[in-house]
Amino acid sequence: MQSIVEFKNIFKSYPGVIANDDVSFNIKEQSIHAILGENGAGKSTLVKILYGHVKPDSGEILINSDLAIINSPSTAKNLGINMVFQHFSLFESLTVAENLILGMNENISLTKLKDKSKTICDKYGFNLNLNSPISSLSVGQRQSLEIVRSLLNNPKILIMDEPTSVLTPDEISKLFKIIKNLVKDGLTVIFISHKLEEIINLSDYVTIMRNGKVVSTISTQNEDPETLGYKMLGYKVSKAKQVSDINFSQEIFNIKNLSTQSKDPFTVNLNKIDLNLKKGQIFGIAGVAGNGQKELMEILLNENDYEFSGDIFFKDLNINNLSTFQRKSLSISYVTEERLGHSAVPEMSLSENIFLSMNHKSEFKKGDFINFEKINSFASDVIKNFKVDTPSYNVKAGKLSGGNLQKFIIGREIMSNPELLILSQPTWGIDAGSEAFIKKTIVELSQKGVSIIIISHDLDELLEVCHEIAVLYEGSLSKPLNVENINITKLGKYMGGLFD
Amino acid sequence: MNIELIIGILNIVLISTTPLVFAGIGELVTEKSGVLNLGLEGLMLVGAVTGFITLVLTGNYFYSLILSIISGVILSGIFAFLVLNLMTNQIATGLALTIFGIGLSAMLGKKFSGTPIEGLSPYYFIVISFLLVFSVGYFLSKTKSGLIVRAVGENHNSAYALGYNVIKTRYFTIIFGGVMSSLAGYYISICYAPMWQEGMTAGRGWIALALVVFATWKPWRLLVGAYIFGGVAIMQMNLQAFGVELPGQIFNMMPYIATLIVLVFISSNKVRLKLSAPSCLNIPYEKNS
Structure with missing residues (x-):
């Protein structure tokens, strides 16, 4: 399998912080590639650079071995890159259908939209009512909507920023099944998380980031949460275990x-x-x-x-x-x-x-x-x-x-x-x-x-x-x-x- | 009560309300995209005076209309540049635009005050104002461009993340609003009065602003509201015709009192305000870097 995305020496600094420091690694086509790191490690900045949301100070991105200059989210979408945001990018006062239309590159009629979204929903097991206002949806449904909206553009690469942080355990396992099916159908998924077990369960490869730098890019096959956690933090964290056999009375x-x-x-x-x-x-x-x-x-x-x-x-x-x-x-x-x-x-x-x-x-x-x-x-x-x-x-x-x-x-x-x-x-x-x-x-x-x-x-x-x-x-x-x-x-x- | 009097009253209400419809529908579109332009009064006055001067100098209605529109494009373009690119405070910039417009129009119009002109029939504009409200309603609710305008006003960060150009969209809506205000002004000095007098818009810009809130940002309600407001203003002369003796000042206050009552009534219902008000109204948009 060849690389679909290559990050080359990406550098991005904000006043007082270096968010990405000489970041280079490749993402293979049709794989689930996780980016792991604790808060502030630079994961979100990196994918926002890929999505054209943030401009890097220096460095290059190659898509299918061609140099890509991604200045804005609309350029990224034209290159087949879509993103599901951690804090959803939905419009509260609009309906589901209106939100879907806004996410699409092409202009389509409402009936065509219904057909197209129904095909996707049936195939991957989503459940959406096009006429509902967003305010009536649960968090899980909102995420489904975000994913369906991205899929309507037939993307090649889908970025998911901490998609599980708002889901119940049951919804998470459903989501993982969907992601695996999507990859089977040819999609490449970039998955951001700081949850170790999730990454091992779901992804093929993982890039570990710490303080803006890449620690390493490895296959997840031989990893367990403990070794991965140590690589992420660089030190071991002791747990604050509660003694709970006390008898509370007052x-x-x-x-x-x-x-x-x-x-x-x-x-x-x-x-x-x-x-x-x-x-x-x-x-x-x-x-x-x-x-x-x-x-x-x-x-x-x-x-x-x-x-x-x-x-x-x-x-x-x-x-x-x-x-x-x-x-x-x-x-x-x-x-x-x-x-x-x-x-x-x-x-x-x-x-x-x-x-x-x-x-x-x-x-x-x-x-x-x-x-x-x-x-x-x-x-x-x-x-x-x-x-x-x-x-x-x-x-x-x-x-x-x-x-x-x-x-x-x-x-x-x-x-x-x-x-x-x-x-x-x-x-x-x-x-x-x-x-x-x-x-x-x-x-x-x-x-x-x-x-x-x-x-x-x-x-x-x-x-x-x-x-x-x-x-x-x-x-x-x-x-x-x-x-x-x-x-x-x-x-x-x-x-x-x-x-x- | 005779039928002729009623028709007469309706006729006056129609004629006097049209500027509110123009300025109001323009501001509605601007606000739908998340920008509050308090400069309506200034835009109207400048639109009125440029149209009037051009007509006096050239005698050509078409040129005067075009120049009035251009004045709106330039002034609202400056406003847009200030609030969108330089991210100045929208309220302060809008107030400055009004003060600037009052002064500029007074200066330009000094020599032309009292010059007689032959006015244009108001009925073309009345018909256009109705068509305008319906097309704006259709544009906002049925077209993708209208949906983008609403999306930008609802959540500009999400709109940008989905690949839309927030600044460009807002330039469009601000300039549309500016042009509508100058048309309102043009109508006042060319059709309604027709003459030029300093400060002749007499606070209609402010009423149009209140109207947008009164209409909870819905075009058809704006039309209804405009005629209620316009009707209240016209009541003055007609009640006097029926022998009701009240000081004229009371009637001059009416539109503002009605505006206040409506504003209090609307804002007492938090939910309705939240559902209809564009969430990003008056919030500056800073592009990610």
Whole structure:
């Protein structure tokens, strides 16, 4: 088999970072070629260069041994390169049919589109209703739509950027079957992932990237997750295993019969959620994105007076109508999903960001003035205790890397001595070193008696640190499962909505 | 009430509302692609004055129409260059365009104020305005180009990722909107008045802007809304004819009060606003590098 894509000495830098450093490797025709690396290793930049979305500083790409100058996504599409994006490129207010038409190179009539998409759907087992608005589709259906839209152009090369990060285990195995069939029919698939087992199951070859450089390109045949993981990181990561045979007794936080009835089609309605959290317990809320996590967090935070029915109790006190700061004063702390813009203001310094989240505490104020001395020393303590890599507390929050900023934010919340800590996606999109540190910190915190709720799409993370896990599906929360003797098949079924 | 009076009123409403339809439908297309152009008032005035001056100097209706259109292309082209290529703030740039247009038209028209001309019949423009609304409606909902305009306004990053040229699309819609505004101005100074007077558009540009929101970005609702707004403005003289004595200022306020009420009503329904408003409206687009 000959090479369909050849990367030659690709170099791309952004201010302060080298995203791709002399990247060269070949991709064989009709193969599944994975690109492996942790967040920030340069995988996405590289495929965006191939798709014409990003311009390289130097280097060449050969397609079928011919030099290809790919200036824009439309050039890439004309060369037969299509891409399925990690954050979907769908238009929310348009219908499925309109989204399909927008993705096609040629102009076709609606009836012809129906025939063509039906052929593809039948052949590979997709299920699409052309008249549905996008807002009514589940994440899995949205991905199907993205793939069908790419296939309508009869591509030769299909790039998939982290396609499994939003799917249930069941949907993942379906997707893999489809990909294998596509390759049999002549397609070349470039598959980006940081999940080791997936890559070994699915792909023929893997290129491992670290800090923008190619570590090696190998066949996946003789690899196992451990060796591959070591190659990806360059070091071994120790797991933060939770000791879970503790008997929890004291109840600290309860949600009773929580429901919402919003008419907004862009939100998920919560349906009779019950949750009991004990002192020192870590409770994981699993589930694919878009199943009500955002809405649940909104209600737990109460920043926008989100309407709901039901009751929330913290140490037997009904906190339904308490504001965010009143809840914080009761020693509940929050780490929201969006690091920049929600948990921290990017244009403000680390010290200022401390004050913004702590201004309910009188020790940081002198009358009506800000006590910068106290705040600065508090910020220094956070930086020191949580190993935040920054020259000083005067650095703007937006200048920190994702991992460092997350350590700073979690550190800030932990140092305010919470009794309950609520985290949303605590390790999303950060480097493996910071991820391990944060997980270890969370586990240690629970051993000191702090109760913790983690909302996460990352099942492995929850299995590693939590005592109990429940699954959120279309606004309903499953019964909690004990992690110690957890049944993975059952958990997978829960994630697909199969629970009462 | 006699039938002649009713026909008379309807006739006046038709004639006086047409500029709102022109400016409104142009701005609707611009906003559908995600750009907010607050410069309508300025564009209308410049379109009105260039058309008027050309007609006085050449006596040729065709030349005056063309020059009025060209003024719209140039001014909205500058606006497009500023907000698309230099990524200036759309609101500030639009306001600057209005202030600039008011000043420029006053300066150009100084010598021509009060010059008598023979006006053009408004009925051609009235017919065209109806055809225009229906063709824009068809263009946006049925053609692929219209779909691209909507896609660009809905999510410009996705549109670029699918291979569409966001900047080019927005140039097209901004200039279309600009030309429609100058036509609205041309109509006012050549057909409706017909004369030139400083600031003669009298805030119609602002009403047209409110109209687009009132119509929740739907062409046929824009047409209905334009006639409601136009009707309110005309009520003044006719109620007086029936012997209702109210200060004229109250009636002059009416369109703005109606606009306010409608705006409050519309924005109280978050869901409807979210479903119909282009998501990328007023958000600058930065091309990936």
